[in-house]
C-alpha cells in the first residue's frame with residue numbers, strides 16, 4: 062500500500078499554497094499600511110491565521126481520514142486543532158517586531174502559523190490514535206529537515222510535541238508529516254535510510270554539530286544561487302526605498 066508521489070505532491074502543494082497565500086497577504090498589508098499600528102497588525106494577522114489555519118487543518122484532516130480509510134483503520138474522523146488565540150498571535154507579532162525592525166518577517170510569521178495548524182492537526186490525531194508518523198522532505202531540503210526525516214517512521218506520542226505543538230515548523234519549506242497505521246504503508250519516494258546516511262556521514266558527534274556541518278555543505282553547494290537571491294532581494298529593497 063502506498064501514497065503515490067503525485068498524490069503526496071498534490072497534498073503538500075495545497076498546504077503550501079495556503080500558508081504562502083496568508084504570508085503574502087500579510088506582507089502586502091504591511092507594505093501598504095506600515096507596521097506602526099500594532100493593534101491593527103495583530104488583528105489582521107489573527108484574521109489570516111484563523112482563516113487559512115483552519116483551511117490547513119481541514120486539509121490535514123482530509124488526508125488523515127483518507128489514509129485511515131485506505132488502511133482500513135477503525136478510528137474516528139480526524140479533528141482539527143484549535144486555532145491560535147488572539148493572545149498567541151499578539152505574542153508572535155510582538156516577537157517579530159523585536160526580531161525584524163525592518164518589517165520583512167511578518168508574512169513569514171503568519172505563514173508559519175498556518176503551517177503549524179496543519180502539522181499540529183496531523184500529529185495530534187496520530188497521538189490520539191497511536192499511529193506512526195514520519196517527516197517527509199520535499200525539494201531542496203534544509204539540513205534540519207534531513208535530520209528529522211532520517212528518523213524514519215515513529216510511533217506518535219506526546220514526546221513529539223513541544224509546548225503542545227509540533228516542533229521545527231518553519232516556513233519556506235514544503236516538508237510535512239505523513240502518518241500510517243501499520244508498516245504496510247509507504248509514501249512513494251520517501252526513503253529514510255537515504256536521509257540517515259546523509260545525516261550519519263555529516264561531520265560531528267552531536268546532532269547540532271551534524272546539522273551545522275550539513276548547513277555548511279548545503280551552503281557551499283548553493284552558494285551561487287544564494288548569493289544571487291541575496292543580490293535580488295537587495296536590489297528590490299533599494300528600488301523600493
Ligand SMILES: [Zn+2]
Pocket residue numbers: 198199202203206234235236
Ligand atoms: Zn523542510
